[in-house]
Amino acid sequence: MFPMHFPPSCRGSTPPLDADNSPTAVVCGMARLTSSAWFLEQGATKLLYRWQQSAHKFDVDLYLVVGIRPAIASDTEKNFFVLYEAFFPANSTPEVFIQRKNLFPAYTKSKSDFAQRPISETALKGLWKIFFQEDKLAALLIPYGGMMDKISKSEIPFPHRKGNLFMLEYATNWNDPSESATQIDWARRVYEYMTPYVSKNPREAYLNHRDIDLGMNERANTSIEEARVWGAKYFKGNFNRLVKVKTRVDPENFFRYEQSIPPHPMRK
DSSP states (O other): OOOBSOSOOOSSSSOOBOTTSOBOOOOOOOBOOOSHHHHHHTTHHHHHHHHHHHGGGSOTTOOOOEEEOSOOOOOOOTTHHHHHHTTOOTTOOGGGGGOOSOOSOSEEEEEEEEESSOOOHHHHHHHHHHHTTOSSEEEEEEEOOTHHHHSOTTSSSOOOOTTOOEEEEEEEEESOGGGHHHHHHHHHHHHHHTGGGSOOSSOOOOTTSOOGGGOOOSSTTOOHHHHHHHHHHHHGGGHHHHHHHHHHHOTTOOSOOTTOOOOOGGGO
16 A cells, blocks of 8 residues: 555666666665555564665765655656656556646645654654555655755755755645545644654744645734744744845735745835
């Protein structure tokens, strides 16, 4: 039931070459997990614990993402990883990319976290209990380290750099609006469960996984301190610098949305 990016079963030990001898990405095999009992019996918890301790130290050319979602893996063709990450069915063909048809679910809810220390095996076992309750959930564990550690947290607005082992995304997708409450509740329960095991002060979040549970602008003149509730999670110490930029280029706050950065009210 739960195909995962580990353990890798790559074909060959070196990256393949295209006709022009340029290296191409290698997509590793994915374990096919058919039940929660089988999943645990195969030592997935121990394997994931080891991954947490190692993935951020891998060679920069090795990018080993862990994915957990209810789908059946197919043969590892070149297009599989792209299709998988785009949430297309596992047996899709490249032709889906040129279809003028929306194949994505109508509704989605995602949340994010950053882990700065390995999550214990005991904590992972508790997480599995929540995962096995639903069939539309998905999670990605994306390793950091490498170049992410080399760029200063103040270089660009994105501040999640050295000190993070990996990023976590929890997501659920559905088409039936009657399922909304159940699916959103699942995402929130996972997020609540993970509280002791992820970053703190602030609990960091990734901007591209927009999460209005963190807070939102209720009106056009939201104060800086109100916006800081989610702004610090997305941008950490860069939030104040972004307020200065916003104040300079859009002092009237014309461009705004639920989690936009407000201008400084005293400098308009």
